[in-house]
Amino acid sequence: MEKVLMKGNEALAEGALRAGCKAYFGYPITPSSEIAEYMARKLPDSDGVFLQAESEIAAINMVYGAASTGARVMTASSGPGISLKQEGISYIAEAELPCLIINISRGGPGLGGIQPAQSDYFQATRGGGHGDYHVMVLAPASVQEMMDFAIEGFELADKYRIPVMIMAEGTLGQMMEPIILREPVTKFYDKPWATTGCKGRKPNVITTLHLPPEELEQRNKHLKNKYDEIKSKEKRAEAFMVEDAELVLVAFGLMSRVAKKAVIEARKNGIKAGLIRPITLWPFPDQHIIEAAETAKIFVSLEINMGQMVEDIKLALNGRAKADFYGRIGVIPNPEEITKVVFGIAEREGL
Amino acid sequence: MAKGRVRFYSDRCKACELCIKFCPKGALGLDKKNINALGYHPATVVDPERCTGCGTCALMCPDLVIEVERE
Amino acid sequence: MKVVAKRPESLYYKKFHYCPGCTHGIIHRIIAECIDEMELREKTIGVCPVGCGVLAYEYFNCDMLEAAHGRAPAIATGIKRMLQDNFVFTYQGDGDLASIGMAEIVHASARGENITVIFINNTIYGMTGGQMAPTTLIGQVTTTSPYGRRPELTGYPIRMAELLATNEGSAYICRTSVHNPAHVLKTKKAIKKAIQTQMEKKGFSMVEILSTCPTNWGMNPIEALERVEREMIPYFPLGEFKVKE
Ligand SMILES: Cc1ncc(C[n+]2csc(CCOP(=O)(O)OP(=O)(O)O)c2C)c(N)n1
């Protein structure tokens, strides 16, 4: 197997190409721009389309149009741009158009900064735009996963006709790691709903307008059923040393790698610590939390924001155990800092 | 004999009178004796003999009410 | 006897929801006639606006999409870039195209996007009940310019055809009207030319059509047609503004 050194953003772009991505529409923004630049270089080789749009609003609507033809298509951005895309994402979710949306995230609110952050967790997991909908959210923690989740993301998008978002901290987009290049995808989905011209069939219509109240409710129920199916089948998390853990750290993305080191350090010092790393942020892997609560007395959400995922942990726990939070913004804390936090909480809780 | 023949799908008519206004022969008018399902007095041919089948009424009708035939 | 006028195949028989005498209906029909005559129905993909034309997908007998307000040109771009041999058109009102969707239309034109835009300029927001549009004429009373549009408050109506004609990427830009039979025929010709422009891959094409909104203008349909001639055409002159050979 071929192993190469790649930057996170480029690995993601290469993964998308290997998944058969036929078009990229985007507007430049740090720290996501390498994805666009990689696509601009490579897409012409496979007769694909790269187009720099006039704005993120236009870009996401180009995705809407291109996805409606049945092609695998994507866009990438960061905080301020992802905010502009929300209108389009709401429409895409209702129209059930599969596509991949990347948030190489930075800190907000407002223009914020370009340092790593996970402050778009609420926006990503609650839908983000108007209306009752969700996008699937995958959170990679390594450059390898940047590639793998791009492939997986397109697969899930087509399977469920849902926009899939990959959310990674800017640092993960920028850093380099050796990775195994995945084989190109060769099996694709039939899309009889696509608007490609009605030759040989009845015309297809893609709309999100449902004026009769019964019809609107029906659509919302249909979406809810789909979301329930996804919740029952696609929740993913990595569990590390949780079997007997009394103190469970919960962290996603790069933060989970730091947390893992802190767990090892805590174990060396006799603290029964463990880690749950949500891979799907939506659907949130609450089952993993509930199972860990059989032994755990306290869960500590580690986030690069001011406390967002901790709410999902509390919802999952529903009183079964305590939930605490530690977060920074603009920096990824080092293992020593987190170890100290863990020691402090363990002492306080008498663990 | 009239050279043209117009046919009205009266259930679609909204009585906007554009056909009546633009018929060069004054062959059309509203049928005040009838009310269609949309609640309008639909347009109709009042003087079929005058119709030349020029198609102007259908050209100006916004609601695809009129079909025109010509010799 | 031979049939001189009947429903085009590219429209379903479904009744339009438009108000009596609203020229949206005339324009729908002539677009459909052009698609029929050019045998493009099975290759056509249309994108509807948010505005009174929002339900046009229920009338056109071909593949159709509904866009977010103003975004139709971006959606059409996405479609056309994937399906370069299809016929892709948008149908947009003045609020949709010249206000909220200004960026999308200007850039689609600047890119020479090979799509056809049918722009319905009725100088008002019809669907939402008659508010001021970017094309509302000076002095025109709307629900949000109740004392008449005053340039010192809200500036001047935008002439989209002229504006887009300055873009190199625009291949065919024309303004027409449907206020009488001769102009309906001219509009049909212009739409055909716009479609031809796209099928020959020459670049962006738009037909701006002066249209009526009898309901929100507070006029009967015939008075509304007269207003087009009397008030609109002097400010929005008809003609071709760009024809790329
Ligand atoms: C983002 C957003 N803002 C506002 C609206 C409300 N809205 C619907 S149609 C419309 C204006 C339509 O006017 P125009 O484009 O001129 O079309 P017309 O109805 O006159 O044909 C507005 C403001 C909306 N649907 N979406």
Ligand code: SF4
């Ligand atoms: S076809 Fe011509 S003459 Fe006949 S009714 Fe229509 S407009 Fe009048």
Ligand code: SF4
């Ligand atoms: S133009 Fe059409 S809708 Fe209007 S009155 Fe005549 S037939 Fe009826």
Ligand code: SF4
């Ligand atoms: S509101 Fe105006 S533009 Fe809309 S259908 Fe009625 S007359 Fe036509």
Ligand SMILES: [Mg+2]
């Ligand atoms: Mg309007």
